[in-house]
Amino acid sequence: GESVGLHLPTLSVQEGDNSIINCAYSNSASDYFIWYKQESGKGPQFIIDIRSNMDKRQGQRVTVLLNKTVKHLSLQIAATQPGDSAVYFCADLSGNTPLVFGKGTRLSVIA
Amino acid sequence: EPEVTQTPSHQVTQMGQEVILRCVPISNHLYFYWYRQILGQKVEFLVSFYNNEISEKSEIFDDQFSVERPDGSNFTLKIRSTKLEDSAMYFCASSVQGSQPQHFGDGTRLSIL
Structure with a gap:
């Protein structure tokens, strides 16, 4: 069935390094994706979105890349900080x- | 920044009892949603609500569930007769339009005993 999934359940990075979180989707008709961050005890928080007419979109310290050919998207976080520790979800809208x-x-930042 | 607020933050209820979870969406948003997240699992869609009626619901949202917008600010989820498996985090979300990102509250943790 149609699904949105992630390659790795956990990712540990050193503070200051860049983080890359990957996501695969199966529905070739999907054209709008959102990345959410969920900190412990909180609801999902919107980070950045991308539509299929774009390959790349940048925000503050975050970049989302979309590869429609292989149905894959990634979230890149530059200079990862302890406050970036959270669970990251990709979502199809x-x-x-x-x-x-x-x-x-789950992204864990090692100080 | 405007936010979605949910009350209570934690609700403990005996199995078989009715429970009402409350949400105040962002004031200029027109679309409202409930999701749930069982511990350690994905966030799952329950129901969407627009123009005072349900626009879509999942198979989880059976006859035990209902939603209501009793006034201009609140959006509620009622579970008529709770079961143990209803224990989860319940998130309310809202959006300006159905095609726009949804903004989530911090959830209500529902524990059924």
Whole structure:
């Protein structure tokens, strides 16, 4: 069935290094993706989104890359900080349908 | 920055009892949602609500569940007769339009005993 999933359940990075979190999707018609960050005890927080007419979008310290050919997207966090420790979800919001979340990747930043 | 607020933060209820979870969406948002997250699992869609009616619901949202927007600010989720498996975090979300990012509250942790 259609799904949004992540390659790794956990990722540990040194403070100051760059982090890359990957996500694969299966529906070739999907055209709008959102990355959410969920800190412990809190709800998902919007980070950045990307539509299929773009390959790359940049925010503050974050970049999302979309490869429609292989149905893959990634979230890159530059100069990772302890406050970036959280679970990161990619979500598909194509066609006004409800958000479909992946399982999430837990990012741990080592000081 | 405007935010979605949910109350209570933690609700403990006996199995079989009714429970109402409350949400105040962002004031200019028109679309409202409930999601749940069982411990250690994915966030799952329950229901979306627009123009005072349910626009979409998942198979999880059975006859035991209902939603209501009783006034201009609150959006509630009612579980009529709770089961042990209803124990989860319940998140409310809202968006300006259905095609726009949803903003989430911090959730209500529902524990069924």
